[in-house]
Amino acid sequence: MEVSNPTHSKTTGLPRKRFYRARAHSNPLSDSHFPVPVSPSQFDCTVHYPQFLKSDSSKKIEFADIGCGFGGLLISLSTLFPDTLMIGMELRDKVTEYVKERILALRASNPGHYENVSVVRTNSMKYIPNYFEKGQLTKMFFLFPDPHFKEKNHRRRSRWIIYTITDVEELGVWMKSCLEGHPLFEALPEDELEADPVVKLLSTATEEGQKVERNEGQTFRAVYRRIASSLPH
Numbered sequence: 001m002e003v004s005n006p007t008h009s010k011t012t013g014l015p016r017k018r019f020y021r022a023r024a025h026s027n028p029l030s031d032s033h034f035p036v037p038v039s040p041s042q043f044d045c046t047v048h049y050p051q052f053l054k055s056d057s058s059k060k061i062e063f064a065d066i067g068c069g070f071g072g073l074l075i076s077l078s079t080l081f082p083d084t085l086m087i088g089m090e091l092r093d094k095v096t097e098y099v100k101e102r103i104l105a106l107r108a109s110n111p112g113h114y115e116n117v118s119v120v121r122t123n124s125m126k127y128i129p130n131y132f133e134k135g136q137l138t139k140m141f142f143l144f145p146d147p148h149f150k151e152k153n154h155r156r157r158s159r160w161i162i163y164t165i166t167d168v169e170e171l172g173v174w175m176k177s178c179l180e181g182h183p184l185f186e187a188l189p190e191d192e193l194e195a196d197p198v199v200k201l202l203s204t205a206t207e208e209g210q211k212v213e214r215n216e217g218q219t220f221r222a223v224y225r226r227i228a229s230s231l232p233h
Contacts, residue, residue: 048118071099144208172220
């Protein structure tokens with residue numbers, strides 16, 4: 001007789017958040033103990049995308065959701081961009097485990113789908129360069145980041161577009177000013193924002209965004225593109 005997993009819903013088979021609750025904030029400046037690849041070449045993607053990479057082993061991760069939370073955006077992007085590898089990077093161990101179980105459950109109940117999405121527990125402020133080669137990423141997401149830690153260094157590498165959104169005005173202004181003042185980035189014009197299907201997900205795909213929407217809160221968005229002339233050749 002099959003024994004049901006008490007941490008998963010009997011109807012959907014998906015993990016239930018109440019078994020994976022963690023503190024809302026985790027200090028990125030503290031030392032945590034988890035494996036980190038020495039360099040991007042040491043990051044084993046076959047562990048994360050075993051089925052997807054069977055057909056094309058040369059594929060590399062293109063999207064990174066920094067501080068992915070419970071994975072709402074990743075799940076939406078997975079079906080919107082089925083041929084693109086993407087990964088969530090989350091510092092909290094229980095939340096990372098939830099996203100992992102959520103993806104595995106979705107793969108099991110939807111054969112052939114969600115094979116392009118995964119999650120890793122890591123400190124993005126410290127270790128992003130350990131996971132991705134220069135110019136590898138085409139999209140990065142910083143959605144509803146923790147505003148408590150905002151004066152430290154942020155080592156971020158991207159190739160094309162960075163998406164940010166928050167419900168904290170001070171943080172939104174700060175993130176926009178950082179991108180606006182950076183010589184390698186330019187704001188996406190309004191017509192491109194309207195045509196980009198990802199922009200529509202920024203406010204609604206994440207659990208944080210849904211909560212803000214329910215409370216009729218205000219959000220502050222900034223979407224910037226790396227200038228083509230600054231890209232590596």
